[in-house]
Amino acid sequence: MLKNTIHAYGSVAKTFHWLMFLLVAGLLAAGFIMEGMELGPDKIRLYGLHKSIGIAVLALALLRLTWKAVNIAPPLPGTMRKFDKFAAQAMHWLLYAMMIAMPLSGWLMSSASGFSVSVFGWFTLPDLIAPDKETAKLLRAVHGWAAWGIIAMVTLHAGAALLHHFYYKDNVLKRMLPFARVE
Amino acid sequence: MKKIAGIFALLMLAVTPAHTEAPAQAEAEKPAPVEAPAYQVVKEKSFLKFFALQNGAPVEGGFGDFTADIRFDPEHPDQSSIAVEVNTASVIAANEDVAKNLKLPEWLSVEAFPKAVFKSKTITRMPMSDNYYSEGELTLHGKTVPVTLNFQMNRFDGKRAIATGYATLRRLDYGIGQGEWAKPDVIKNEVRVQFRIVADRK
Numbered sequence: 001m002l003k004n005t006i007h008a009y010g011s012v013a014k015t016f017h018w019l020m021f022l023l024v025a026g027l028l029a030a031g032f033i034m035e036g037m038e039l040g041p042d043k044i045r046l047y048g049l050h051k052s053i054g055i056a057v058l059a060l061a062l063l064r065l066t067w068k069a070v071n072i073a074p075p076l077p078g079t080m081r082k083f084d085k086f087a088a089q090a091m092h093w094l095l096y097a098m099m100i101a102m103p104l105s106g107w108l109m110s111s112a113s114g115f116s117v118s119v120f121g122w123f124t125l126p127d128l129i130a131p132d133k134e135t136a137k138l139l140r141a142v143h144g145w146a147a148w149g150i151i152a153m154v155t156l157h158a159g160a161a162l163l164h165h166f167y168y169k170d171n172v173l174k175r176m177l178p179f180a181r182v183e
Numbered sequence: 184m185k186k187i188a189g190i191f192a193l194l195m196l197a198v199t200p201a202h203t204e205a206p207a208q209a210e211a212e213k214p215a216p217v218e219a220p221a222y223q224v225v226k227e228k229s230f231l232k233f234f235a236l237q238n239g240a241p242v243e244g245g246f247g248d249f250t251a252d253i254r255f256d257p258e259h260p261d262q263s264s265i266a267v268e269v270n271t272a273s274v275i276a277a278n279e280d281v282a283k284n285l286k287l288p289e290w291l292s293v294e295a296f297p298k299a300v301f302k303s304k305t306i307t308r309m310p311m312s313d314n315y316y317s318e319g320e321l322t323l324h325g326k327t328v329p330v331t332l333n334f335q336m337n338r339f340d341g342k343r344a345i346a347t348g349y350a351t352l353r354r355l356d357y358g359i360g361q362g363e364w365a366k367p368d369v370i371k372n373e374v375r376v377q378f379r380i381v382a383d384r385k
Contacts, residue, residue: 113278
Protein backbone atom coordinates (compact mmCIF):
# COMPACT_ATOMS: atom_id res chain seq x y z
CA MET A 1 0.00 0.00 0.00
CA LEU A 2 1.37 3.34 -1.04
CA LYS A 3 -1.05 5.45 0.96
CA ASN A 4 -1.62 5.55 4.69
CA THR A 5 -4.57 3.78 6.26
CA ILE A 6 -6.10 4.34 9.68
CA HIS A 7 -4.07 1.36 10.88
CA ALA A 8 -0.62 1.93 9.46
CA TYR A 9 1.58 4.19 7.40
CA GLY A 10 1.82 3.45 3.68
CA SER A 11 5.07 2.67 1.89
CA VAL A 12 5.51 6.26 0.70
CA ALA A 13 5.35 7.68 4.23
CA LYS A 14 7.63 4.88 5.50
CA THR A 15 10.16 5.54 2.76
CA PHE A 16 10.11 9.24 3.56
CA HIS A 17 10.60 8.51 7.26
CA TRP A 18 13.48 6.06 7.00
CA LEU A 19 15.21 7.79 4.10
CA MET A 20 15.09 11.00 6.11
CA PHE A 21 16.51 9.17 9.11
CA LEU A 22 19.45 7.84 7.08
CA LEU A 23 20.15 11.17 5.44
CA VAL A 24 19.96 13.13 8.69
CA ALA A 25 22.18 10.61 10.49
CA GLY A 26 24.70 10.84 7.65
CA LEU A 27 24.56 14.64 7.68
CA LEU A 28 25.16 14.78 11.42
CA ALA A 29 28.10 12.40 11.17
CA ALA A 30 29.60 14.25 8.20
CA GLY A 31 29.03 17.57 9.93
CA PHE A 32 30.95 16.61 13.05
CA ILE A 33 33.71 14.87 11.08
CA MET A 34 34.33 17.60 8.54
CA GLU A 35 34.49 20.29 11.18
CA GLY A 36 37.53 18.64 12.75
CA MET A 37 39.29 17.84 9.48
CA GLU A 38 42.44 19.60 8.36
CA LEU A 39 42.01 21.83 5.34
CA GLY A 40 42.46 19.80 2.17
CA PRO A 41 40.51 18.52 -0.83
CA ASP A 42 38.85 15.80 1.27
CA LYS A 43 37.46 18.33 3.72
CA ILE A 44 36.11 20.50 0.91
CA ARG A 45 34.66 17.45 -0.84
CA LEU A 46 32.86 16.41 2.35
CA TYR A 47 31.51 19.94 2.80
CA GLY A 48 30.19 19.80 -0.77
CA LEU A 49 28.50 16.46 -0.16
CA HIS A 50 27.05 17.64 3.17
CA LYS A 51 25.57 20.73 1.51
CA SER A 52 24.15 18.76 -1.41
CA ILE A 53 22.48 16.19 0.84
CA GLY A 54 21.27 18.95 3.15
CA ILE A 55 19.45 20.61 0.26
CA ALA A 56 18.07 17.21 -0.74
CA VAL A 57 16.65 16.91 2.79
CA LEU A 58 15.03 20.33 2.44
CA ALA A 59 13.39 19.28 -0.83
CA LEU A 60 12.34 15.91 0.63
CA ALA A 61 10.89 17.61 3.72
CA LEU A 62 8.66 19.78 1.53
CA LEU A 63 7.53 16.76 -0.50
CA ARG A 64 6.95 14.84 2.72
CA LEU A 65 4.81 17.58 4.21
CA THR A 66 2.81 17.71 0.98
CA TRP A 67 2.27 13.95 1.14
CA LYS A 68 1.28 14.25 4.79
CA ALA A 69 -1.22 16.98 3.93
CA VAL A 70 -3.03 14.87 1.33
CA ASN A 71 -3.06 11.67 3.40
CA ILE A 72 -4.82 10.49 6.48
CA ALA A 73 -2.60 9.54 9.41
CA PRO A 74 -3.22 6.52 11.61
CA PRO A 75 -4.37 8.00 14.93
CA LEU A 76 -2.45 7.52 18.17
CA PRO A 77 -3.84 4.83 20.47
CA GLY A 78 -6.92 5.91 22.41
CA THR A 79 -5.31 4.65 25.60
CA MET A 80 -2.75 7.48 25.50
CA ARG A 81 -3.02 10.37 27.91
CA LYS A 82 -3.93 13.74 26.45
CA PHE A 83 -0.58 15.22 27.41
CA ASP A 84 1.37 12.34 25.84
CA LYS A 85 -0.57 12.75 22.60
CA PHE A 86 0.21 16.44 22.62
CA ALA A 87 3.91 15.78 23.34
CA ALA A 88 4.13 13.22 20.53
CA GLN A 89 2.52 15.56 18.04
CA ALA A 90 4.57 18.55 19.15
CA MET A 91 7.74 16.50 18.70
CA HIS A 92 6.68 15.52 15.19
CA TRP A 93 6.12 19.13 14.21
CA LEU A 94 9.43 20.16 15.80
CA LEU A 95 11.20 17.50 13.76
CA TYR A 96 9.53 18.70 10.58
CA ALA A 97 10.52 22.26 11.45
CA MET A 98 14.13 21.15 11.89
CA MET A 99 14.15 19.37 8.53
CA ILE A 100 13.49 22.77 7.00
CA ALA A 101 15.30 25.08 9.42
CA MET A 102 18.51 23.08 9.48
CA PRO A 103 19.20 23.12 5.71
CA LEU A 104 18.12 26.76 5.58
CA SER A 105 20.56 27.75 8.32
CA GLY A 106 23.29 25.85 6.48
CA TRP A 107 22.42 27.59 3.22
CA LEU A 108 22.45 30.98 4.98
CA MET A 109 25.75 30.12 6.62
CA SER A 110 27.27 29.18 3.26
CA SER A 111 26.12 32.46 1.72
CA ALA A 112 27.48 34.44 4.66
CA SER A 113 30.80 32.59 4.38
CA GLY A 114 31.19 33.45 0.69
CA PHE A 115 30.73 29.85 -0.46
CA SER A 116 27.70 29.36 -2.66
CA VAL A 117 25.85 26.05 -2.41
CA SER A 118 26.14 23.72 -5.38
CA VAL A 119 23.77 20.76 -5.35
CA PHE A 120 25.83 17.74 -6.47
CA GLY A 121 27.43 20.00 -9.07
CA TRP A 122 24.11 20.02 -10.96
CA PHE A 123 23.26 23.64 -10.19
CA THR A 124 24.23 26.41 -7.82
CA LEU A 125 21.73 27.94 -5.42
CA PRO A 126 21.45 31.72 -5.21
CA ASP A 127 23.11 33.31 -2.20
CA LEU A 128 20.54 34.30 0.41
CA ILE A 129 22.68 36.96 2.11
CA ALA A 130 25.90 38.83 1.40
CA PRO A 131 29.20 37.50 2.78
CA ASP A 132 29.87 38.79 6.29
CA LYS A 133 32.26 37.36 8.82
CA GLU A 134 30.21 38.08 11.96
CA THR A 135 26.97 36.79 10.44
CA ALA A 136 28.78 33.67 9.28
CA LYS A 137 30.12 33.07 12.78
CA LEU A 138 26.67 33.45 14.32
CA LEU A 139 25.03 31.14 11.77
CA ARG A 140 27.77 28.57 12.28
CA ALA A 141 26.97 28.52 15.98
CA VAL A 142 23.24 28.23 15.29
CA HIS A 143 23.79 25.37 12.82
CA GLY A 144 26.04 23.57 15.30
CA TRP A 145 23.70 23.89 18.28
CA ALA A 146 20.75 22.90 16.11
CA ALA A 147 22.63 19.67 15.34
CA TRP A 148 22.68 18.85 19.06
CA GLY A 149 19.00 19.87 19.23
CA ILE A 150 18.17 17.37 16.49
CA ILE A 151 20.11 14.63 18.24
CA ALA A 152 18.13 15.30 21.42
CA MET A 153 14.79 15.34 19.56
CA VAL A 154 15.49 12.17 17.58
CA THR A 155 16.58 10.41 20.79
CA LEU A 156 13.33 11.38 22.53
CA HIS A 157 11.30 10.43 19.45
CA ALA A 158 12.96 7.02 19.13
CA GLY A 159 12.83 6.49 22.90
CA ALA A 160 9.11 7.15 22.91
CA ALA A 161 8.59 4.71 20.02
CA LEU A 162 10.50 2.00 21.90
CA LEU A 163 8.53 2.75 25.05
CA HIS A 164 5.30 2.25 23.10
CA HIS A 165 6.54 -1.02 21.68
CA PHE A 166 8.10 -2.65 24.74
CA TYR A 167 6.28 -1.06 27.64
CA TYR A 168 2.80 -0.15 26.40
CA LYS A 169 2.96 -2.94 23.83
CA ASP A 170 0.90 -1.05 21.25
CA ASN A 171 1.47 -0.84 17.50
CA VAL A 172 2.85 2.73 17.39
CA LEU A 173 6.34 1.59 16.40
CA LYS A 174 5.24 -1.32 14.24
CA ARG A 175 3.05 0.77 11.97
CA MET A 176 6.10 2.74 10.87
CA LEU A 177 8.49 -0.20 10.56
CA PRO A 178 9.33 -1.30 7.04
CA PHE A 179 7.76 -4.65 6.03
CA ALA A 180 5.95 -4.92 9.38
CA ARG A 181 2.32 -6.04 9.26
CA VAL A 182 -0.19 -4.34 11.47
CA GLU A 183 -3.51 -6.07 12.01
CA MET B 184 67.87 12.02 -58.19
CA LYS B 185 71.30 13.52 -57.63
CA LYS B 186 70.76 15.84 -60.60
CA ILE B 187 67.51 17.16 -59.21
CA ALA B 188 69.11 17.81 -55.85
CA GLY B 189 71.91 19.70 -57.57
CA ILE B 190 69.47 21.90 -59.48
CA PHE B 191 67.56 22.55 -56.30
CA ALA B 192 70.76 23.60 -54.49
CA LEU B 193 71.61 25.99 -57.30
CA LEU B 194 68.13 27.42 -57.22
CA MET B 195 68.42 27.96 -53.48
CA LEU B 196 71.72 29.74 -53.94
CA ALA B 197 70.22 31.97 -56.58
CA VAL B 198 67.16 32.82 -54.58
CA THR B 199 68.46 33.12 -51.03
CA PRO B 200 70.48 36.35 -51.26
CA ALA B 201 67.55 38.24 -52.79
CA HIS B 202 65.35 37.03 -49.94
CA THR B 203 67.68 38.03 -47.16
CA GLU B 204 68.44 41.45 -48.58
CA ALA B 205 64.93 42.56 -49.42
CA PRO B 206 63.49 42.62 -45.87
CA ALA B 207 66.57 44.45 -44.59
CA GLN B 208 65.93 47.26 -47.02
CA ALA B 209 62.26 47.43 -46.16
CA GLU B 210 63.15 47.59 -42.45
CA ALA B 211 65.27 50.67 -42.99
CA GLU B 212 62.57 52.48 -44.94
CA LYS B 213 59.82 51.65 -42.46
CA PRO B 214 58.83 54.67 -40.33
CA ALA B 215 59.19 54.50 -36.54
CA PRO B 216 56.29 52.48 -35.03
CA VAL B 217 53.24 54.61 -34.32
CA GLU B 218 51.76 54.17 -30.87
CA ALA B 219 48.15 54.74 -29.95
CA PRO B 220 47.33 57.31 -27.23
CA ALA B 221 48.13 56.36 -23.65
CA TYR B 222 45.45 55.89 -20.98
CA GLN B 223 45.56 56.15 -17.22
CA VAL B 224 43.50 53.65 -15.23
CA VAL B 225 40.97 55.11 -12.80
CA LYS B 226 41.67 52.67 -9.97
CA GLU B 227 38.61 53.13 -7.81
CA LYS B 228 36.30 52.49 -10.77
CA SER B 229 38.12 49.47 -12.13
CA PHE B 230 38.26 45.92 -10.86
CA LEU B 231 40.04 42.67 -11.49
CA LYS B 232 38.18 39.59 -10.26
CA PHE B 233 38.39 35.86 -10.65
CA PHE B 234 36.01 32.99 -10.18
CA ALA B 235 37.17 29.49 -9.35
CA LEU B 236 34.82 26.52 -9.14
CA GLN B 237 34.90 24.73 -5.81
CA ASN B 238 32.52 21.79 -5.43
CA GLY B 239 30.87 23.09 -8.58
CA ALA B 240 30.06 26.48 -7.01
CA PRO B 241 31.85 29.68 -8.01
CA VAL B 242 34.15 31.17 -5.38
CA GLU B 243 34.89 34.83 -5.99
CA GLY B 244 38.18 36.61 -5.49
CA GLY B 245 40.05 39.57 -6.85
CA PHE B 246 43.11 41.79 -6.73
CA GLY B 247 42.93 45.20 -5.15
CA ASP B 248 46.25 46.46 -6.43
CA PHE B 249 47.20 46.46 -10.09
CA THR B 250 48.60 48.92 -12.61
CA ALA B 251 48.13 49.01 -16.35
CA ASP B 252 49.97 50.60 -19.22
CA ILE B 253 47.33 51.01 -21.88
CA ARG B 254 47.68 52.44 -25.36
CA PHE B 255 44.50 52.32 -27.30
CA ASP B 256 43.03 53.49 -30.57
CA PRO B 257 39.91 51.67 -31.78
CA GLU B 258 40.73 52.56 -35.39
CA HIS B 259 44.25 51.19 -35.02
CA PRO B 260 44.15 48.14 -32.79
CA ASP B 261 47.49 47.11 -34.28
CA GLN B 262 49.07 50.18 -32.67
CA SER B 263 47.34 49.52 -29.35
CA SER B 264 48.83 47.61 -26.47
CA ILE B 265 47.93 46.49 -22.97
CA ALA B 266 50.35 45.70 -20.18
CA VAL B 267 49.00 44.89 -16.71
CA GLU B 268 50.98 44.33 -13.55
CA VAL B 269 49.21 42.80 -10.57
CA ASN B 270 50.41 42.84 -6.99
CA THR B 271 49.61 39.24 -6.08
CA ALA B 272 49.67 39.95 -2.34
CA SER B 273 46.62 42.20 -2.81
CA VAL B 274 44.45 39.12 -3.36
CA ILE B 275 41.03 39.31 -1.72
CA ALA B 276 38.15 36.84 -1.57
CA ALA B 277 34.56 36.70 -0.38
CA ASN B 278 35.88 34.41 2.34
CA GLU B 279 38.80 35.73 4.38
CA ASP B 280 40.33 32.29 4.91
CA VAL B 281 40.35 31.70 1.17
CA ALA B 282 42.33 34.91 0.64
CA LYS B 283 44.75 33.91 3.39
CA ASN B 284 45.27 30.47 1.86
CA LEU B 285 45.70 31.80 -1.66
CA LYS B 286 48.80 33.69 -0.53
CA LEU B 287 50.50 30.48 0.61
CA PRO B 288 53.17 28.61 -1.40
CA GLU B 289 50.68 25.95 -2.61
CA TRP B 290 48.65 28.62 -4.36
CA LEU B 291 49.79 32.05 -5.56
CA SER B 292 52.94 31.97 -3.44
CA VAL B 293 52.91 35.75 -3.19
CA GLU B 294 56.24 36.03 -1.41
CA ALA B 295 58.13 34.16 -4.12
CA PHE B 296 56.07 35.66 -6.96
CA PRO B 297 54.88 39.11 -5.91
CA LYS B 298 53.95 40.19 -9.45
CA ALA B 299 51.76 38.80 -12.18
CA VAL B 300 52.18 40.43 -15.58
CA PHE B 301 50.08 40.40 -18.71
CA LYS B 302 51.51 41.75 -21.95
CA SER B 303 49.51 41.92 -25.16
CA LYS B 304 51.04 40.83 -28.43
CA THR B 305 48.13 41.58 -30.70
CA ILE B 306 44.81 43.35 -30.31
CA THR B 307 42.10 42.57 -32.82
CA ARG B 308 38.77 44.26 -33.28
CA MET B 309 35.90 42.02 -34.29
CA PRO B 310 34.37 43.41 -37.49
CA MET B 311 31.40 45.76 -37.06
CA SER B 312 31.44 45.62 -33.27
CA ASP B 313 32.94 47.03 -30.09
CA ASN B 314 34.33 43.63 -29.21
CA TYR B 315 38.01 42.97 -29.19
CA TYR B 316 40.34 40.21 -28.31
CA SER B 317 43.92 40.46 -27.34
CA GLU B 318 46.39 37.66 -27.55
CA GLY B 319 49.27 37.93 -25.18
CA GLU B 320 51.19 36.30 -22.42
CA LEU B 321 50.50 36.09 -18.75
CA THR B 322 53.33 35.56 -16.34
CA LEU B 323 51.94 34.22 -13.10
CA HIS B 324 53.51 32.13 -10.38
CA GLY B 325 56.77 32.22 -12.33
CA LYS B 326 55.30 30.70 -15.48
CA THR B 327 54.55 32.45 -18.77
CA VAL B 328 51.60 31.10 -20.74
CA PRO B 329 49.73 32.54 -23.75
CA VAL B 330 46.26 33.85 -22.94
CA THR B 331 43.48 35.58 -24.81
CA LEU B 332 41.58 38.48 -23.31
CA ASN B 333 38.11 39.16 -24.66
CA PHE B 334 36.72 42.58 -24.01
CA GLN B 335 34.07 45.02 -25.03
CA MET B 336 34.45 48.77 -25.20
CA ASN B 337 31.40 49.94 -23.30
CA ARG B 338 32.34 53.55 -23.65
CA PHE B 339 34.89 55.36 -25.71
CA ASP B 340 34.59 59.09 -26.24
CA GLY B 341 38.17 60.14 -26.75
CA LYS B 342 38.54 61.11 -23.09
CA ARG B 343 37.33 58.17 -21.09
CA ALA B 344 37.36 54.53 -22.05
CA ILE B 345 35.45 51.80 -20.22
CA ALA B 346 36.13 48.20 -21.09
CA THR B 347 34.76 45.01 -19.55
CA GLY B 348 36.02 41.59 -20.36
CA TYR B 349 37.20 38.19 -19.33
CA ALA B 350 39.80 35.54 -19.86
CA THR B 351 39.83 31.89 -18.95
CA LEU B 352 42.98 30.52 -17.37
CA ARG B 353 43.90 27.00 -16.39
CA ARG B 354 45.45 27.24 -12.96
CA LEU B 355 47.55 24.12 -13.46
CA ASP B 356 49.30 25.71 -16.47
CA TYR B 357 50.82 28.04 -13.88
CA GLY B 358 51.34 25.41 -11.22
CA ILE B 359 48.75 27.07 -8.98
CA GLY B 360 47.38 24.59 -6.47
CA GLN B 361 50.23 22.31 -5.53
CA GLY B 362 50.43 18.94 -3.86
CA GLU B 363 47.02 17.52 -2.96
CA TRP B 364 45.33 20.49 -4.69
CA ALA B 365 46.89 19.63 -8.06
CA LYS B 366 44.04 17.27 -8.90
CA PRO B 367 41.40 19.48 -10.51
CA ASP B 368 38.34 17.70 -9.11
CA VAL B 369 37.38 19.60 -5.98
CA ILE B 370 38.73 22.88 -7.33
CA LYS B 371 38.45 22.99 -11.09
CA ASN B 372 41.35 23.79 -13.37
CA GLU B 373 39.53 26.55 -15.23
CA VAL B 374 39.49 29.92 -13.52
CA ARG B 375 37.61 32.79 -15.08
CA VAL B 376 39.12 36.22 -14.80
CA GLN B 377 36.81 39.21 -15.15
CA PHE B 378 37.74 42.83 -15.35
CA ARG B 379 36.35 46.27 -15.76
CA ILE B 380 38.81 48.95 -16.68
CA VAL B 381 37.95 52.64 -16.56
CA ALA B 382 40.76 54.72 -18.03
CA ASP B 383 41.23 58.36 -18.97
CA ARG B 384 43.34 59.65 -21.80
CA LYS B 385 46.64 60.98 -20.51
